Amino acid sequence: MENRPLLEVENLDSGYGFLQVLWDVSLTVDRGEYVCLVGPNGAGKSTFLKSVAGLVSPMGGRVEFKGNVISRLPGNKICRLGISYISEELNLFMGMSVQENLAMGAFTVDDKSKILETQDFVFELFPVLKERRKQFAGTMSGGERKMLALGRGLMSSPVLLLVDEPSLGLAPQMTATVFRALDVLKEKGVTILLVEQNVTRTLQVTDRGYVLEKGKIILKGDSKDLSQDKHVRKAYLGI
Amino acid sequence: MAEVIERARMNGFKKALDVLCLTPLGLLCLVLLAVLPLVPPFNQEYLIRWMVVGLFMAAQAVAFDFTGGYINIVNFGFAAFVGLGAYTSAILSVKLGLSPWIGMFIGIFPAALVGFLTGVLTLRLRGIFAAVMAWFIGLAFWGLATKLVFLTEGPLGLNCPTLLQTSSNLPYFYIILVMFMISYVVLKRIVRSNMGLAFTAIGQNMEAARTSGINPTRYRIINFTLSCAFAGWLGGFYAHYYGILMPDVMHTSKTIEVLVVVYIGGRASLWGGAAIAIPFVFAMEMVRSVFSNYPGLNLIFYGLFLIVIMIYYPGGVAQFYAFLTERFKASRLVRLAVGNRLDSP
């Protein structure tokens, strides 16, 4: 039992309606690991995360989390099991304040003191959120929204964090902040599956990586090895 | 190109059918319908009356589907436009002594004008808001018809001359049959043209239509105006068929009646609603007369029908027909294919 991976995806096929995007994708993430999934635009990375998070229902294959099959569960149940998904579009509640957004993130948690504790942790991680507690999410800048989305995702104290393109559209400084936050989370023992376009940086910080192209996994391995790989260097690192 | 060649190859009969936008089956049904009131047991007055009501419903369904099915805006004030034509014609004939035959055509203008204005007013609104807006306009006119007693006699009803000095329903049957055919052919030909394509494009995705060079504003207004013009014309018939006109002709429930027929018949086909109008009216009248002790039972069925159709078969009868013909063609193709193989060594 102990040596089973935390997340185990086997032969996943997925897509929207008649449009299949993913073919036979297999991937595993062990407890406490920091894994990345890289690939070009339109390769199906986001679809993969959405399929795991239960927002897109898979066409075939199996997704197992903590030994339970979750590929047929709706998104809200998957969230309760301890998977938190931070989407590219963030999906914040624009008409709610920062505080309310965080409270919504803890929707599945009933223990009040636990919620406060997590909230303090989030505020420690992103002090700017504490300053802007009362501000509406809709009036915040892109970087602040990204932090809020991450913070909201953390409020349910997830075991596994699925992060979709955290650096997209951010200034370098903000990107650094976000990556630092992810490092802190990893230190705290949160398992992270990261989808990124900033391949250089991603391969520097993560333990292992998968390369997804045209809906199929074409490469996998330790991040260090991947960054030495000929194909990766040519296609993503521009060397 | 291929279409042109095909057109050229058609013989006279096919050409005529094409002009009338009918399939051979459709023509057969029409001919049957035309002789039906002469054949017993259908030659009884009350059955012919049902048929007149059914045809009136069919013609309204065509005009309604022209907006609802194509540009995808349910004209929720539709009955008010019918009523507008009806009242115009009736008032002209009562107050000015104008012949109902002329009044019927004059009734087109106010309905078309208000339809045009509705189109202009709802331009900036999304589909559903446009529907609600049209509904408000309908409500406003319904209120006017109730309150402008000096013109409309209000809820007491406005007595107006009928088209003919006869108590027989048969002439009316042929009048409304012709009116129905005119509505159908004119609107169907428009729908088949490039303009129809533009309507469909707007109905499916307004932004996409706009970016591909279609001017949604213009087409929405044209569509609304035309549909309302026909509604007004049909209203004229209504007034001079019954000879009495009440504000409730504009009531929302009348719109819903047409809407039910169009949705069960199948949207965006024009013929779907028309085809089921007469059977539908017959069925409803039967229920009403069989269960005459339970008024309103037929309307319960109305509601149920609509709910079930919307959930389980939103394409309606038209979609079912398409499915059947597909099946038929497929089986014929299979037979042809098999036959060929048998012939060849």
Added chain:
Amino acid sequence: MTMEKSQSLQLDQVIKGLKSPAGITIALSIVAAVAASIDNGFYVIVNTIVTGGMWALVAMGLALVFGVMNIVSFVHGEFFMIGSLTAYFTFTPFSDYLMDNPHPVAEALLPILAMLASVIAGIVVGILCELIVFRPLRKRTREQWVMNSFVITLGLSTFIINSSQFVFGTDFRGIVSYWDYPTLSIFGVYISFDRFLVFILAMLVLGLFWLFMKSSKFGRAIRAVSQDETGARMVGININGIQTLTMALSSALAALAGACLLFMYPAYPTVGLGPLYNSWFIVILAGMGNVVGAAVGAFVVALLQVLTTIYIGEGWDYTIPAACIILVLIIRPSGIFGSGVRGILDQ
């Protein structure tokens, strides 16, 4: 220094608020109400406030259903009707009994019981509608959801109205009053005890509702679903459950309004149409899906109707408001409070 600055900032905000369409409308309405009450007596304002409170209950439910479930509902008036029917059938038998055996406490509490019964009836019917009709439709309709759900509410409305007629007939079932207490006099205006208490009740319910939406877990979840459905699913909210809850809440509010107004609008099959028209005027005027806007808009529309009845005459009270709202929409299609944010309770 800072005090001054913050004060001037507040003043700026007030001026800015007044210049917005909502501010202009509200200011105009208040001026019109005051002018009319100087001209015609204070009862104009009292009438406006009392009926406005009721329409607020109905319209907020309508706005809620649109905001959360994206349903343009035509069936909302039927919940009102069901509420008034239930209240009638709960109230009259006991009331007849109490006529013979007077009991002051029971007499005072009976109307509340009737209203509770209608709220429960509203909840039950709302949930049934969601489970039997809207959920199957949601599973099958993707693209044309707004139009299709609208049409299906037409079918539901026809079905419920005629079933009610089928079962209960077309009789008007009304009561003279809930509480047989003497009329009150407020600022020289006589107002029946019923109207007064019912208004207080409506305001109480509005306040509770607002609190629920603002600070309870499920109220917040409802708002979350209306603002971002995917986001709501991501944080673990069961969308189906929230939609059922929304439907139940909105129909309960309408049913409560129906019960409260039983002494003014007797129960009969199509009694819901008037409230439906009114609440649509309100919702469109305020901006679709804006619940707070609907509560305010209710008073504007109520004033419009009171003024119409006084200065133009009985029976014009749909035509004139409809015309006014069409005019407003020509200038500002998104309603006076705007519906830029597809949220509720938040502007």
